[in-house]
Amino acid sequence: MFPARVSSLRVSGIRKLFESAPPGAINLGLGEPDIQPPQEMIEAFKRALDEGHNKYGPSAGIMDLREAIAAHLRKYRRDVSFENVIVTAGATEGMRIACETILGDGDEALVPNPGFIIYGPDVSLAGGKPVEYSLRQENGFLPDLEEIKSLITPRTKAIIVNSPSNPTGVVFPKEMVKSLSDIARDHKLYILSDEVYENYVYEGEHWCFARFHNDTIVVNSFSKSLAATGWRIGYVATSKEIVEQLSKVQYYTLACPATATQYAIVEGLNVLDKFQAGVLEEFRTRKDIAIQRMREIPSFSVPHVTGAFYLFPKFQQKIPSDRLALKILESGVICAAGSAFGSLGEGHLRFSYANSRENIIRGLDIVREVVAGL
Ligand SMILES: Cc1ncc(COP(=O)(O)O)c(C=O)c1O
Structure with missing residues (x-):
């Protein structure tokens, strides 16, 4: 037996979904930038190891x-x-x-x-x-x-x-x-x-x-x-x-x-400032692409977003968000169920646009087809 404070912890709904993704799935569930850190920082890491900071x-x-x-x-x-x-x-x-x-x-x-x-x-x-x-x-x-x-x-x-x-x-x-x-x-x-x-x-x-x-x-x-x-x-x-x-x-x-x-x-x-300026410009473009594409999905209401790299649309279908996320996953796109973020997240899905423009477009086209077929 484990104490209740531990046994009552739930395994993250997001992680569970990722683990059952089919090979080659487009990942619009990512909670991390898809780019690599600044090269200067990677070089500094190698230097720190060589200099004995171990x-x-x-x-x-x-x-x-x-x-x-x-x-x-x-x-x-x-x-x-x-x-x-x-x-x-x-x-x-x-x-x-x-x-x-x-x-x-x-x-x-x-x-x-x-x-x-x-x-x-x-x-x-x-x-x-x-x-x-x-x-x-x-x-x-x-x-x-x-x-x-x-x-x-x-x-x-x-x-x-x-x-x-x-x-x-x-x-x-x-x-x-x-x-x-x-x-x-x-x-x-x-x-x-x-x-x-x-x-x-x-x-x-x-x-x-x-x-x-x-x-x-x-x-x-x-x-x-x-x-x-x-x-x-x-x-x-x-x-x-x-x-x-x-x-x-x-x-x-x-x-x-x-x-x-x-x-x-x-x-x-x-x-940081130089690196972030480039990242922000790219992510702004991706956000605009994702919003435009998502607005073409008739039953989705897409909120105005001002930061981070997520869209959290509300959908009209009477289906739990984890079931809808699973259907989308089976069609090859990873996203997160809104319910993973609390009871008021039910009726929403979370999409990350920390992925290439091409993948955002392909992924959201698949989502549109899945939703149309419900
Ligand atoms: C709002 C928020 N806080 C904290 C974290 C965790 O960040 P870290 O990698 O620094 O532990 C995340 C990761 O997705 C996040 O979205």
Whole structure:
């Protein structure tokens, strides 16, 4: 017998689907850029190995990288220093240790529905209770502020937010970031902000929650911004006091983040702007192609997207999203069922456009045929 906090964890619906994909399937389910990281960063990794950076490093990450991340964050807040930053093994581990660090037994954290799949389990594994707030297409997939206020109880400790959002592709505008920050301040709550799609913004700009609320814990990573999902390097940025606590938890979780990889990411940050400019231009084109193609599917309503690399259309057919995703998979296209992201994701599918223009077109043509045949 395993404890309920472990046995109740569900295997990710997205992964399950990928594993049953037929050979040669077109992957519009990808949660990662299909391109390789900057060559300068790959060279820096090889150099770091040759220079002997093959040993344990500090629990909070190497100083060069903490400083470089702090410099990157100073575009949002001028008072950020290395002491506000801990390097993690991606945002996944960052979110996990952040929940572990701030939540006591029975503390509540508000989590988005639909939302990225890790938040609820992270809260539960830390002994807390996830309480869902809704993101509805009719509200532009933005939180309903009255609902958020109504969900706050004396046990609420944090609001978990994700902008630009997976799976909705929506970037929170400044007013929303400010309003949520005001609510958090009034109720003395942390904002736990997953900003991994920070660099994928097609309209408006990315508003970091730390600009508006001091008790913000920013979780971020280089998985998407430097196309390095397999490198497993990210960070958490917050107050010096919380970083000190996080470092202890990280020591008992990971000992330290991988050393040579961190040296390479320092080089990656030097070329981030140039690299991202090229990626963003290509992804903008892919987004426009995908939206145009998807609008030709009569029963799909395609929301306006402003960031990340996902489309989250609503479909009219009375069929569960996991069954529809399976039918599409059997015809050779991988996408994710909306229900994998929470109960309010039902009736939606999630498509990623982190694939070639040609594959997006071919894939969505297949989807149109499957839907027409239902
Ligand atoms: C919103 C969101 N947060 C976090 C992650 C995990 O990122 P990392 O690779 O840094 O662990 C993902 C990955 O898809 C994501 O979409």
